[in-house]
Amino acid sequence: MRLHVEQLGSGPDLLLLHGWGMNRAVWSGFAERLAVSYRVSLVDLPGHGQSPWGGRSALADWVDAVLAVAPPRAIWCGWSLGGQLALRAALDAPERVVSLLGIAATPRFAAAEAWPCAMEPRTLDQFIANLQRDHRKTLERFLALQVRGSEASREQLRLLRSRLAELPDPHPEALQAGLALLKSVDLRAELAALEVPNGWLFGERDTLVPEAAAQGLAELLPGAAVGVISGAAHAPFLSHPDATLSLLQALLKAVR
Secondary structure (H helix, E strand, C coil): CCCCEEEECCCCEEEEECCCCCCHHHHCCHHHHHCCCCEEEEECCCCCCCCCCCCCCCHHHHHHHHHHHCCCCEEEEEECHHHHHHHHHHHHCHHHEEEEEEECCCCECECECCECCCECHHHHHHHHHHHHHCHHHHHHHHHHHHHCCCCCHHHHHHHHHHHHCCCCCCCHHHHHHHHHHHHHCECHHHHHHCCCCEEEEEECCCCCCCCCHHHHHHHHCCCCEEEEECCCCCCHHHHCHHHHHHHHHHHHHHCC
16 A cells, blocks of 8 residues: 655755545645745545555554655654644654654543543544444534534634545545544553644634643643644634644744
């Protein structure tokens, strides 16, 4: 299984990883702005966009597939589920990761003991059950959650839909595997071993990865750089591209 990669721009390597159910087109426009200063690699995750679904559902398998097509050394920037993949790569292959940036991402997506500011596991269970019945309707519902609370949420939902439609639908089994990862992955206990500089960006109105999660993350990673986009929900690079670009550039400087 070889993942599809698109590259643009020149300069230091910057790898972008999208979230669950999406594809590399979600970065359109924003990636072009980053490409002014970086050589940007856009990867479709397994079974998403133009990448094949290899039938492997473990987080390590997905990370290995990304490592196989990633530049030898790059800044890894992941959104939501993509942020967990980037974190796993930084833990497993720190020699490949110059620095780590998470956008609306945390080491654990689902709520748990001592980790209340996250999505309820029963809600994820409902998504998993509904996905088996109608994956398109379930994906549509998840898109709506990503913009809930954001300024101009209707416009952002239309934009997400149009970006998703630019490439083939995700494979249903890949969607199931991705939801299972969001429910089960917990990297909190391993954060003490994180060697690479890291920064995290949150949306003030995010209902999936609440801003309050930033405090829990700061406690686990005291040296992390953290920023919050005012008025943004789960996809700040879509709803607030100027503010996100400015803060992302500041984080990149902070984690050098």
